[in-house]
Amino acid sequence: MSRKRMSRSWVIVLLLLAVVVSVSSMAVVVTSPATPEPEPETAKAETSQPAPDPAPVEAPKPEPTPPPAPKPAPEPKPEPPEPVDRLLKARMQANETAAVATSRNVCSAQAVFQASAMVDEDSDGSGEFGTFGEMSGGATLRGSNRRIIPPVLSRAFKAPDQFGRVERAGYYYAIYLPGSGGRPEGEQPTGGFVANIADADLAETTWCMYAWPKEYGKTGTRTFMVNQTGDVVSTDCHRYTGSNGPAPDAAFRPDARTSGTIVGNQAIGTAGNDGQPWKQVN
Secondary structure (H helix, E strand, C coil): CHHHHHHHHHHHHHHHHHHHHHHHHHHHHHHCCCCCCCCCHHHHHHHHCCCCCCCCCCCCCCCCCCCCCCCCCCCCCCCCCCCCCHHHHHHHHHHHHHHHHHHHHHHHHHHHHHHCCCCCCCCCCCCCCCCHHHHHCCCCCCCCCCCCCCCCCCHHHCCCCCCCCEEECCEEEEEEEECHHHCEEECCCCCCCCCCCCCHHHHCCCCEEEEEECCECCCECEEEEEECCCCEEEEECCCCECCECCCCCCCECCCCCCCCCCCCCECCCEECCCCCEEEECC
């Protein structure tokens, strides 16, 4: 009887212990708060403070484009040759300028010579125009054995050639005085005139001179003419070169009354007796 009681008492004790343990476990479960799972650090950072802006990422700089290879310089095209060499052209211009200046010098010399009455074949007290030889002192004066002293023209004109021309700076010069009826009379090869070959009355008012290139296109291109009016006129004619000078009436205005003479009017701004246009030189 006593052993049965003791067995029951142990059973009860064991049951009570089991109950106590069970209750304790429940209490622990009830009273212990659940431990939250740790959040990711990134989540905490987001909730705690705003994340700093990410550092700007620089775009990769493009590599510099190499400069294009230089194009080969084009070969220079040969310039067409000038029709006239520059030096030759300058020389011709200088010769033409000298011819104009000489024409004016001769005009001035004629004015002095005529005003001084160095030649007065008709003895009327009015002087007559002269030739290259007479004005330069290279020839005796018409109607006398005297020479002009001092000369009124450069002594470069004292010795005309066999055709009565004087050559200077690439140009030929020829002077004419009026003969009978105004017909032109050229200078003698030795300079001067034979006595009474010129019309004394017409020679008091009329004379003319031409200057043309010794070689057209090389020493000049223009031909010049001057007379007692003092006007210098010019034309460009390839025919007037060397021994082929203009006719004495070439630069005169065509007029049936004065055809073939040198007593007419100059062809200024119009064609002369030679058909060439003549214009005044300023």
